[in-house]
Amino acid sequence: MTRERTYLDWNATAPLSEPARAAMLDALTLPGNASSVHGEGRSARAALEKARRQVAALVGAEPAHVTFTSGATEAANHVLTPDFRMGRAPLNVGRLYVSAVEHPAVREGGRFDSSDVTEVAVTSDGIIDLAVLKTLLEDHDSAVGLPMVAVMLVNNETGIIQPVAEAAAMVHSHGGLMVVDAVQAVGRIPVDIGALDADFLILSSHKIGGPKGVGALVSRGETSMPKPLIRGGGQEKGHRSGTENFHAIVGFGAAAQANAGELHVRNEAICVLRDRLEMAMRSLAPDVLIHGRNAGRVANTSFFTLPGLKSETGQIAFDIEGIALSAGSACSAGKVGESHVLTAMGQDPKLGALRISLGRDTTGEDIDKAIAAFEKIAARLKRTGKAA
Known part of the structure; x- marks a missing residue:
């Protein structure tokens, strides 16, 4: 037995939550490609954009600022790059600073060379040492480019909540970019990209009862955006090409809405x-x-x-x-x-x-x-x- x-x-x-399961089953009956202009394509596009609104609402963001990915690891590799664009002009990020307790997907540094990644110490309680971060930012050589700082909101092992808003204030006072891994935070504590003062949030569907294999990179605006990691047909407004993982995205949206209440x-x-x-x-x-x-x-x-x-x-x-x-x-x-x-x-x-x-x-x-x-x-x- x-x-x-x-x-x-x-x-x-x-x-997998029941709302996500039901939404995915409905999505599987839609034959159209969301990039097609015919009626079937428009129906698929409507379902995909509904999911985008649901995910955006979970973190207080604008739907247009949600880019769907294959998961949080891809989102991290997308945003952790020295190559940004401000409009059409290139914008260089010179160094990445990551807290010592980040998830491996962030600690690896994405598209940064390992020599351009600096680890920021934490206290014995597992909280990022803001004094150390302050010193690192003050010593940052702006001639090599902007600083980028990555700090997770909730640690995946300990569950400890990090002082992200305080860190972001320091980062922005030095003209830098703030990236927040919010994977373990959404659905557990209130998450608002504006209140956190974050430039980017990394999200994962399967941590909140959605399907595996889908996540999102959420930006506070589109003034500065990373160079695309995946190029091709220009889906996701050119930020992430490739036919969308449609039914998984719809399930992600349903899970996000269910977690909001x-x-x-x-x-x-x-x-x-x-x-x-x-x-x-x-x-x-x-x-x-x-x-x-x-x-x-x-x-x-x-x-x-x-x-x-x-x-x-x-x-x-x-x-x-x-x-x-x-x-x-x-x-x-x-x-x-x-x-x-x-x-x-x-x-x-x-x-x-x-x-x-x-x-x-x-x-x-x-x-x-x-x-x-x-x-x-x-x-x-x-x-x-x-x-x-």
Whole structure:
């Protein structure tokens, strides 16, 4: 008999929501290409532009400033480039500054040469050190081009919320561009591109209950735009060519609209569950470390270390108990390695850490199962030195 599974890995991917599923099924019945001028094409275009409005509304942006991509990684590689345009005139960005806890898609630096990427330190609480950023911007050589700074709004491993608006004010005072990875933020905290003072936001559909394989780069305006990463037929106003992933984009739009409502109520309920889980873990294993516990976090994420339990071993042990969780970022081709986030926070990455992340469908029963699995694993570890 198959063990009933408990899914607690929502930061890796959220199960497809019913609104997204329904919208995608409807989209699959439309035969037209959104670039065609006949009636079928116009119907497809109308559905695609509706999705653009829905995604824009989620982050307080103008629909015309949403460029659909194959996902957040493509969006990052699109915007992280030294080659920009201001109208038709070239605009050079001389250096990229990224926080030490960024997702690998951003830490890699996109189209910047590695020698032109500078890492910005974070505090022991995992928050970007604004004093360090200030010094770096003051020392930036404007003769080589504008500075670009990339800071994620919510960390994918710890759930820590970064002071993006404060960082953006510094960046703009030095004439730079501010790029914000908002992948883990939308649907969990209010996100408004204007309030954040961000020039660009990076979004991903499958983190909010939309389909995999679609994301977006959202700009605050179109005064300065990156040189296209993918050229061809001129779709997406020339910013990203290629026939649009139509039904996935429609699903993304539906998921965005579904996430826009009742955010506070949903998060309060999730926070209660997360806090109950962490309280139980600390009671069962007083030496458990909950990373970022003293910093502002989103409600759904708990990143913890149980001393003596390696990340990969722990993930397998919980999986055997029917609990799906992760060892941090799920975007490394299935690899379980040391956490660069823990390293940046001054922790020993060899400690190992596991991430539990909750979502809209998580129940009290799911938390009870997770607590029971944690108790079993912690007791076995203490008794035998092995988790499974």
